[in-house]
Every structure is written in C-alpha cells, then in structure tokens.
Amino acid sequence: MNVTTTIPAGYGFQNFANDGCARAGVLHTAHGKLETPAFMTVGTAGTVKAMTADAVRSTGCQCVRGNTYHLMLRPGADRIAALGGLHSFMDWPGPILTDSGGFQVMSLAALRKIDRDGVTFQSHIDGSHHRLTPAICMDLQYKFDSTITMALDECTAFPAAHDAAEASMEISMRWADLSKQSFRPRPGYALFGIVQGSIYKDLRHRSVNALRDIGFDGYAVGGLAVGEGQAAMLETLDATVPLLPEEAPRYLMGVGTPDDILSAVERGIDMFDCVIPTRAGRTARAYTTSGVHNLRNARFAGDPAPLDPGCGCPACTRHSRAYRHQLFRAGEMLGPMLLTWHNISYYQTLMRGIRASIQAGEFASHAAGLRADWKRQETSR
Numbered sequence: 001m002n003v004t005t006t007i008p009a010g011y012g013f014q015n016f017a018n019d020g021c022a023r024a025g026v027l028h029t030a031h032g033k034l035e036t037p038a039f040m041t042v043g044t045a046g047t048v049k050a051m052t053a054d055a056v057r058s059t060g061c062q063c064v065r066g067n068t069y070h071l072m073l074r075p076g077a078d079r080i081a082a083l084g085g086l087h088s089f090m091d092w093p094g095p096i097l098t099d100s101g102g103f104q105v106m107s108l109a110a111l112r113k114i115d116r117d118g119v120t121f122q123s124h125i126d127g128s129h130h131r132l133t134p135a136i137c138m139d140l141q142y143k144f145d146s147t148i149t150m151a152l153d154e155c156t157a158f159p160a161a162h163d164a165a166e167a168s169m170e171i172s173m174r175w176a177d178l179s180k181q182s183f184r185p186r187p188g189y190a191l192f193g194i195v196q197g198s199i200y201k202d203l204r205h206r207s208v209n210a211l212r213d214i215g216f217d218g219y220a221v222g223g224l225a226v227g228e229g230q231a232a233m234l235e236t237l238d239a240t241v242p243l244l245p246e247e248a249p250r251y252l253m254g255v256g257t258p259d260d261i262l263s264a265v266e267r268g269i270d271m272f273d274c275v276i277p278t279r280a281g282r283t284a285r286a287y288t289t290s291g292v293h294n295l296r297n298a299r300f301a302g303d304p305a306p307l308d309p310g311c312g313c314p315a316c317t318r319h320s321r322a323y324r325h326q327l328f329r330a331g332e333m334l335g336p337m338l339l340t341w342h343n344i345s346y347y348q349t350l351m352r353g354i355r356a357s358i359q360a361g362e363f364a365s366h367a368a369g370l371r372a373d374w375k376r377q378e379t380s381r
C-alpha cells in the first residue's frame with residue numbers, strides 16, 4: 001500500500017491506496033468529491049427512478065449518471081441550460097456524469113444511420129429526426145452542466161466479427177478525437193474517453209493507445225456487459241486495464257452485479273454504474289447480505305423481520321419483510337420506492353466495505369469473505 005496526501009485543486013484523481021491491482025482514491029470535481037471505487041446510481045431522465053434526491057444522498061451515493069439521449073429528447077438541452085443546468089434542475093449539487101447518448105441511440109432509436117461523422121436517428125418518443133455528432137454531443141453535455149462528459153462512441157454490438165469490431169472501434173476513436181477538440185474545458189470538469197474493441201485484445205490495445213495519444217481526464221471501458229458473459233468480460237479487462245494510465249480514473253460502463261464489481265475492482269477499475277439496483281427495486285428483487293430475494297414470494301407474507309437486519313436504510317429500520325411483500329402484492333408505489341432505496345443502500349455499503357478493505361490492505365481477504373457468503377447463499381437457495 002502506498003499513500004500520498006496531495007489534494008489537487010479543481011478536477012483531479014488522487015489514488016491514495018493500492019492493494020494488489022485494486023485502488024482506493026478520491027476524484028475531486030467542481031461539484032464535490034467521489035470516493036473510489038465508486039458506484040454511480042443511474043438517473044436516466046433527470047431523476048433516479050422512485051427516489052427523491054435526498055433519499056439518494058442518504059444512501060451515501062456521491063455521483064449520479066444521467067442519459068444524454070433521453071435528456072436531449074425530453075426536456076432538451078437548451079431547456080435544461082435555461083433552467084440552470086441539470087444540478088439545479090434535479091436538485092443534485094454533487095457530481096453528475098452523463099453518457100454520450102451513443103448506446104441509447106443504438107438500442108432505442110428508430111431508423112438510425114451511422115456515418116463517419118455521427119449518427120442520424122428518429123426519436124423513440126415522437127419520431128422526430130435528430131443528429132448526434134461529437135461536436136453536438138459535447139455541446140449537449142456542456143448545456144447539461146455535466147461534471148463528467150463522455151466522448152461520443154459507438155457501443156459495438158455483441159457478438160461482432162473482428163472486422164466489424166475493428167471498423168466500429170475506429171469510428172469511436174475518430175469520434176473520441178473530435179470530442180476532445182470540441183470539449184470546452186472548465187475548472188473541475190472532466191472529459192472521459194471510451195475504450196472499445198469488443199472482446200478482441202489487439203483492438204482493445206489499439207483503442208487504448210489511440211485514447212492515450214488524444215489524452216483524457218479519465219478512461220472508460222465500454223462495450224462490455226452486452227452479452228459476452230463474465231469470463232469474457234474479465235479477460236477483456238485483464239488485457240485492457242494494465243494499459244490504461246495509472247494517474248487517471250478508470251470507469252467500467254454498465255456493470256454490474258456485486259460479483260462483477262468485486263472482480264473488476266480486483267483488476268483496477270475505479271468507477272461503475274448499472275441499472276441493476278434501481279431496476280431490481282422496481283421489480284421486487286432485493287439485494288441483501290443474505291442473498292437476492294423476491295419480495296413477492298409467499299414466504300415473506302408473515303415475516304416480521306427487517307429485510308436486511310444490518311442495513312441502516314429507512315425501509316429496513318422501519319418496515320418488516322411482510323409489509324414490503326404486501327406493498328408489492330397490492331401494486332403500491334411505495335413498494336418500488338422503499339426497495340430502490342434499500343438496493344442503492346446495499347450497493348453503497350458494498351462499495352464502502354471495498355474501499356475500507358483496500359485502504360486497510362485487506363482487500364483480498366475481504367473479497368474472499370464476500371465470495372464465500374455469495375456462494376453459501378447460492379447453494380442454500
């Protein structure tokens with residue numbers, strides 16, 4: 001473990017503890033700090049679904065991840081800018097990271113057409129026509145007042161043949177360069193580049209080199225958790241993360257389960273985001289220290305115990321499993337609200353534990369303990 005104490009002004013990443021490849025640090029931004037390894041809660045359309053901003057803060061979450069695609073279509077970047085930016089619009093003064101919109105254009109928009117300079121598509125909401133180029137993408141995120149802006153990329157579909165993955169990666173690297181040229185730097189704000197290349201190590205290597213040549217404030221690994229499976233994802237990280245600059249934060253996009261996160265931290269990833277805790281919260285799936293439970297299950301109907309006895313979230317300290325079961329069975333909106341609150345709390349508690357173990361130089365034993373618990377829960381189910 002090595003320790004440094006310099007705190008940079010404005011934006012800066014301070015990596016103050018290493019344990020194996022795992023790192024604990026702090027990302028300083030114009031909107032406050034983000035302790036890493038960090039899990040960013042997904043706030044797609046200017047809100048974390050089913051949560052007030054105060055509730056999100058109470059879980060210990062320090063950064064919300066917004067969606068450029070959704071926000072550009074509704075309510076629009078100019079409107080958000082006119083209303084003072086996304087921080088004041090959604091009452092989240094802390095750091096906000098917005099994605100480039102590329103992923104949603106590929107997965108949601110109709111009639112999308114990619115060319116060398118960008119992508120043209122129709123809104124999934126009203127069929128209106130839109131165009132996203134690196135320059136437009138940078139302008140949108142500037143208007144949102146995003147603390148961390150993501151370069152425009154094409155998330156390569158999976159599976160992809162080597163040729164197709166190579167062509168897609170090359171487009172993303174061209175867009176990364178154009179994004180950097182259009183990004184307007186401000187103190188405490190950052191621009192991250194995104195490594196692509198599917199599961200091909202040579203392509204990932206070339207992508208990292210291209211991004212390092214351009215130079216970014218942080219590096220994301222994109223195009224994973226798209227169906228390749230955990231083993232291929234981890235192999236890709238093994239081939240990618242050691243090539244990334246040590247002094248910059250590393251963000252694994254769209255990941256993942258607690259086990260995915262632990263395995264990626266082990267490989268030197270600092271930041272994560274995923275819909276799992278919030279989406280699961282709306283569908284009665286509870287992440288707890290005793291395993292993943294479906295609260296609709298009849299065995300909870302008369303259970304007076306708290307959902308997760310060790311959890312300090314209001315839902316666990318005030319309500320029984322039986323009450324939560326009742327809320328979901330009756331279709332009450334408080335069910336998703338309370339369970340989202342709990343699931344985000346579970347993820348933030350997981351990250352706090354991981355950070356503390358890295359700082360104490362005990363990450364390996366902490367990870368082994370968590371894995372033993374998860375294995376026991378799986379076999380007892």
Ligand SMILES: [Zn+2]
Pocket residue numbers: 307308311312313314315316317341342343345
């Ligand atoms: Zn709880």
